[in-house]
Amino acid sequence: MTASAVFPHNSRSISIPEFHLRSASFLVTAALLNLSSMATGSTIALDVGHSRARPGALSASGVGEFAFNLALATDVTRSLRGVAIKRVGFDGQMRSLTARTAEAEGARLFLSIHHDSVQPQYVPVADQFAGYSLFVSRKNVDPTGSLACARDIADELLALGRRPTLHHAEAIPGENRPLADVRRGIYWFDDLVVLRTAQQPAVLFEAGVIVNPNEEALLANDQSRKAIAGAVARGVTACLSNGAAKQT
Numbered sequence: 001m002t003a004s005a006v007f008p009h010n011s012r013s014i015s016i017p018e019f020h021l022r023s024a025s026f027l028v029t030a031a032l033l034n035l036s037s038m039a040t041g042s043t044i045a046l047d048v049g050h051s052r053a054r055p056g057a058l059s060a061s062g063v064g065e066f067a068f069n070l071a072l073a074t075d076v077t078r079s080l081r082g083v084a085i086k087r088v089g090f091d092g093q094m095r096s097l098t099a100r101t102a103e104a105e106g107a108r109l110f111l112s113i114h115h116d117s118v119q120p121q122y123v124p125v126a127d128q129f130a131g132y133s134l135f136v137s138r139k140n141v142d143p144t145g146s147l148a149c150a151r152d153i154a155d156e157l158l159a160l161g162r163r164p165t166l167h168h169a170e171a172i173p174g175e176n177r178p179l180a181d182v183r184r185g186i187y188w189f190d191d192l193v194v195l196r197t198a199q200q201p202a203v204l205f206e207a208g209v210i211v212n213p214n215e216e217a218l219l220a221n222d223q224s225r226k227a228i229a230g231a232v233a234r235g236v237t238a239c240l241s242n243g244a245a246k247q248t
């Protein structure tokens with residue numbers, strides 16, 4: 001409803017309610033511009049996990065994780081506005097983990113995109129595992145900045161209705177990861193190579209559990225993938241705007 005609809009006889013001059021509406025909208029716009037301008041001009045490194053030769057986890061239907069990682073990372077690049085992106089591993093030819101972080105030099109944030117699996121003994125009941133998870137390292141050059149960015153990304157995923165999986169915290173071989181933030185599904189994974197060797201805050205994102213057939217269907221769906229990509233992009237922008245990932 002417009003102000004002139006409320007005050008039909010007052011349409012030639014700006015009525016007081018309209019003025020307030022306009023000034024309020026101006027302030028909101030200015031605040032948003034201010035936030036996004038702090039992210040504008042920043043560069044992040046976006047890393048597609050695994051490669052064509054070694055595609056990572058196999059989904060319930062037998063698709064390699066790399067294909068999921070590439071599709072989601074590509075959608076993240078389309079969702080990020082005003083942020084320059086160093087594309088790492090998009091060609092599927094990456095052979096070493098340290099080459100990934102070397103390519104990220106100068107970026108304010110290193111974000112690695114993955115899709116999740118479960119330990120072999122749980123594959124027959126994989127449909128019981130679902131949700132995203134985020135990993136950060138205390139051996140990174142900036143653990144505080146890494147955790148802050150992971151929280152910003154998690155908050156957007158939660159707002160979207162995604163839920164974290166906590167199966168990486170189980171005290172069994174291959175898991176046993178300490179939780180840095182249980183509500184947001186963020187774990188410490190100190191020796192994860194890309195997190196430890198990154199020269200800037202670094203976050204590894206497991207978008208969902210592709211060995212679960214239902215979760216695979218969701219993650220393979222164009223609309224839901226774009227929605228997740230949008231949430232990740234908003235989280236990254238918030239993190240850059242908040243100064244958690246400091247300009248280098």
Ligand SMILES: [Zn+2]
Binds near residue numbers: 050065114
């Ligand atoms: Zn992976």
